[in-house]
Amino acid sequence: GAGVSQSPSNKVTEKGKDVELRCDPISGHTALYWYRQRLGQGLEFLIYFQGNSAPDKSGLPSDRFSAERTGESVSTLTIQRTQQEDSAVYLCASSLNSIYGYTFGSGTRLTVV
Amino acid sequence: KQEVTQIPAALSVPEGENLVLNCSFTDSAIYNLQWFRQDPGKGLTSLLLIQSSQREQTSGRLNASLDKSSGRSTLYIAASQPGDSATYLCAVRDTGGFKTIFGAGTRLFVKA
Numbered sequence: 604g605a606g607v608s609q610s611p612s613n614k615v616t617e618k619g620k621d622v623e624l625r626c627d628p629i630s631g632h633t634a635l636y637w638y639r640q641r642l643g644q645g646l647e648f649l650i651y652f653q654g655n656s657a658p659d660k661s662g663l664p665s666d667r668f669s670a671e672r673t674g675e676s677v678s679t680l681t682i683q684r685t686q687q688e689d690s691a692v693y694l695c696a697s698s699l700n701s702i703y704g705y706t707f708g709s710g711t712r713l714t715v716v
Numbered sequence: 717k718q719e720v721t722q723i724p725a726a727l728s729v730p731e732g733e734n735l736v737l738n739c740s741f742t743d744s745a746i747y748n749l750q751w752f753r754q755d756p757g758k759g760l761t762s763l764l765l766i767q768s769s770q771r772e773q774t775s776g777r778l779n780a781s782l783d784k785s786s787g788r789s790t791l792y793i794a795a796s797q798p799g800d801s802a803t804y805l806c807a808v809r810d811t812g813g814f815k816t817i818f819g820a821g822t823r824l825f826v827k828a
Contacts, residue, residue, distance in 0.1 A: 645819065
């Protein structure tokens, strides 16, 4: 596609429910990243995928968070048993490979009530 | 561990003024440095990407410089306009873990 697409754009969920966020990277981009941005704060790295290599999960804040990516296509970020502290904008970015610049999606705004 | 700092945290200028945003990083072993713009409630838009072998990049009224040895980059905005009001983020791509580390951003407000 022309850009990085994220869905849904907004998600309101009840505490304790599971949510799944989706990211469609730019076609041909082998690197994909997930970041979290809490209100008024900077970007917090979550996870990085590069081609078929094992992902770098070092930024995932707890075992409630997981992400998958099939090959060089769509990625899903799953948050289980959501907590109010999970409320944030979740941003996905892709890159041609790990040394090129990023293109970001518009993000998913998650609100846990 | 790479750390990226942006100064100032916020800046308010009158329309038409030229301005400089600063970014510093602690580890000079980088692949590239990228400047982004973020509008309230929106994602990030890439402005300029400087590879580690480059000294500067220009796009329209924007000019970004990179001094790897001193761990500094500047974003120069000429003839600022109210539409330039946004948060500007600096991001450094490490050679070590291939992660990109973001600064906290500079919130710019250009008054008409």
